[in-house]
Amino acid sequence: MFDLIIQQAFLIDGTGKPGWTGDLAITNGKIAGLEPSINAEAARYINGKGLTLCPGFLDPHSHWDATHLHGKHGEIKLRQGVCLDVVGNCGESLTPCTIDNCGDIEQFFPGPDNRIIPRSFSQYCTELDAAQPGLRVMSHIGHGTLRLLAMGYSAEPPDHKQLTRMKEELRLALDQGAAGLSTGLYYTPSGFADSNELQALMEVVVLKEGFHASHIRNEASGILEALKEVITVGLKTGVATHISHLKLAGRNNWDKIDKVIETFETARNRGLDLTCDVYPYHHSCTSLLSLIPPWALEGGIDRFCERLNDIELKEQIRHQVRNGYPGWESGVQNSGFEGITISSVHSGKRQNLVGFSLAESADKAAMAPEDYVIDLIEKESGAVSIICASMDEEVVAEFIRLPFAVIGSDGALSQGKPHPRAFGAFPRVIRRFVRELKVLRLEEAIAKMTGKTAQRLGLDDCGRLSMGLRADLVLFNPETFGDTATYDTPCQPPVGIHHLFVEGKQAWPPTQGSKNVQGGFCPAPHSRM
Numbered sequence: 001m002f003d004l005i006i007q008q009a010f011l012i013d014g015t016g017k018p019g020w021t022g023d024l025a026i027t028n029g030k031i032a033g034l035e036p037s038i039n040a041e042a043a044r045y046i047n048g049k050g051l052t053l054c055p056g057f058l059d060p061h062s063h064w065d066a067t068h069l070h071g072k073h074g075e076i077k078l079r080q081g082v083c084l085d086v087v088g089n090c091g092e093s094l095t096p097c098t099i100d101n102c103g104d105i106e107q108f109f110p111g112p113d114n115r116i117i118p119r120s121f122s123q124y125c126t127e128l129d130a131a132q133p134g135l136r137v138m139s140h141i142g143h144g145t146l147r148l149l150a151m152g153y154s155a156e157p158p159d160h161k162q163l164t165r166m167k168e169e170l171r172l173a174l175d176q177g178a179a180g181l182s183t184g185l186y187y188t189p190s191g192f193a194d195s196n197e198l199q200a201l202m203e204v205v206v207l208k209e210g211f212h213a214s215h216i217r218n219e220a221s222g223i224l225e226a227l228k229e230v231i232t233v234g235l236k237t238g239v240a241t242h243i244s245h246l247k248l249a250g251r252n253n254w255d256k257i258d259k260v261i262e263t264f265e266t267a268r269n270r271g272l273d274l275t276c277d278v279y280p281y282h283h284s285c286t287s288l289l290s291l292i293p294p295w296a297l298e299g300g301i302d303r304f305c306e307r308l309n310d311i312e313l314k315e316q317i318r319h320q321v322r323n324g325y326p327g328w329e330s331g332v333q334n335s336g337f338e339g340i341t342i343s344s345v346h347s348g349k350r351q352n353l354v355g356f357s358l359a360e361s362a363d364k365a366a367m368a369p370e371d372y373v374i375d376l377i378e379k380e381s382g383a384v385s386i387i388c389a390s391m392d393e394e395v396v397a398e399f400i401r402l403p404f405a406v407i408g409s410d411g412a413l414s415q416g417k418p419h420p421r422a423f424g425a426f427p428r429v430i431r432r433f434v435r436e437l438k439v440l441r442l443e444e445a446i447a448k449m450t451g452k453t454a455q456r457l458g459l460d461d462c463g464r465l466s467m468g469l470r471a472d473l474v475l476f477n478p479e480t481f482g483d484t485a486t487y488d489t490p491c492q493p494p495v496g497i498h499h500l501f502v503e504g505k506q507a508w509p510p511t512q513g514s515k516n517v518q519g520g521f522c523p524a525p526h527s528r529m
């Protein structure tokens with residue numbers, strides 16, 4: 001007898017192949033039957049007529065590192081159909097953390113709930129299990145975190161001892177199940193690294209069969225050079241390389257799309273295992289600190305504030321916030337102060353600023369916008385998030401269509417008005433890019449959220465409808481499944497999801513039994529060998 005049979009649903013298997021109508025049976029958390037019709041006893045039946053059944057979605061790019069430890073927000077992911085979340089992205093992970101880098105890491109994960117304490121990677125995994133987030137969580141090690149541990153906010157290359165420390169910590173975490181190393185070359189301190197440092201670390205990642213996920217150094221006018229930087233490291237070391245949230249920021253750069261695609265294809269033809277993820281929105285979200293030239297952040301936020309006392313240095317920073325300098329581009333150059341909106345002020349103070357552009361807020365304060373940015377960073381220790389209008393939806397659509405692209409949310413929870421991708425990224429792909437824009441067939445879209453992602457993550461127990469795999473399943477109405485979260489009202493749940501099962505247990509809508517859906521740390525396959 002089966003635990004459950006879902007009858008006569010339209011089955012999309014996660015490979016991209018055309019769907020078909022049939023029955024799917026579950027026993028002991030695994031897919032145990034997959035036929036046009038299953039005539040057998042089951043403890044429960046669900047009528048799937050008119051609904052689509054596919055594998056649970058996998059989010060390869062999220063910033064819920066601290067959020068999952070609270071174990072109470074998993075529902076936001078589950079309601080989108082997400083069964084596995086990958087954290088530790090953009091060079092930022094909660095571990096390895098000691099008393100030395102504790103305070104600095106807090107800048108990556110600002111927020112009243114996100115108390116950063118010293119912990120090792122294995123402690124983080126244990127805490128995740130205990131928190132019962134409701135879904136599985138994988139994690140990268142963040143290069144910025146590693147660097148802070150070994151050498152603080154220094155802009156210098158690491159000496160032998162510092163590099164050895166980074167390599168050892170990385171090796172340990174990979175042994176304990178970290179998925180790979182994420183770099184955040186756009187941010188400090190990860191961006192202080194040169195290619196020698198990256199190569200030395202990637203050699204460890206290759207040895208442990210992890211992969212490199214990179215928020216590249218430049219996603220605007222310098223994107224081709226930035227892609228070449230990580231591709232070269234990939235070709236030299238053989239490390240599997242994944243470009244996080246591929247985008248083209250800045251109207252003047254949108255026409256670089258063909259060159260970007262060509263760069264990917266050339267590297268792939270040369271044998272590099274190169275993929276990317278894309279989020280289905282054309283506004284980005286980042287830290288207000290990203291508008292500050294990197295040299296001014298060497299030594300951390302306190303040193304930055306000290307530099308402001310030097311009139312000449314302050315003048316230089318002001319100028320560069322607006323205009324950048326050769327080799328570094330300011331977000332203002334691509335969005336303008338009017339295109340950058342304050343989305344979260346993490347201290348809980350100044351909530352009246354949320355939802356207004358930097359241009360409007362500066363105007364109200366009777367300040368030049370560059371002065372306003374510097375002043376706000378000083379007052380809030382940099383813990384302010386911004387949403388930037390800088391992309392073109394047609395370019396986003398082209399990137400999503402790339403055969404080596406998968407969907408990632410890049411979502412983070414915060415107070416104020418967080419980017420809606422945290423609440424709606426996956427259903428939005430179906431609503432906007434399948435139904436409205438008809439950029440993808442439904443089967444293709446599903447593959448980019450399931451089977452292809454599992455391949456990138458090296459997971460062979462999920463991501464497809466296939467006998468014996470985990471019964472992580474989404475049952476949804478293909479006519480209505482979609483996001484409702486907007487920039488103005490971001491914390492809205494999606495509509496059109498009927499059921500979500502995590503390892504055969506109903507996780508949505510909640511039932512008595514959904515308390516049994518625990519989730520927790522999911523070690524990368526290379527650590528299970």
Ligand SMILES: [Zn+2]
Binds near residue numbers: 244
């Ligand atoms: Zn990023």
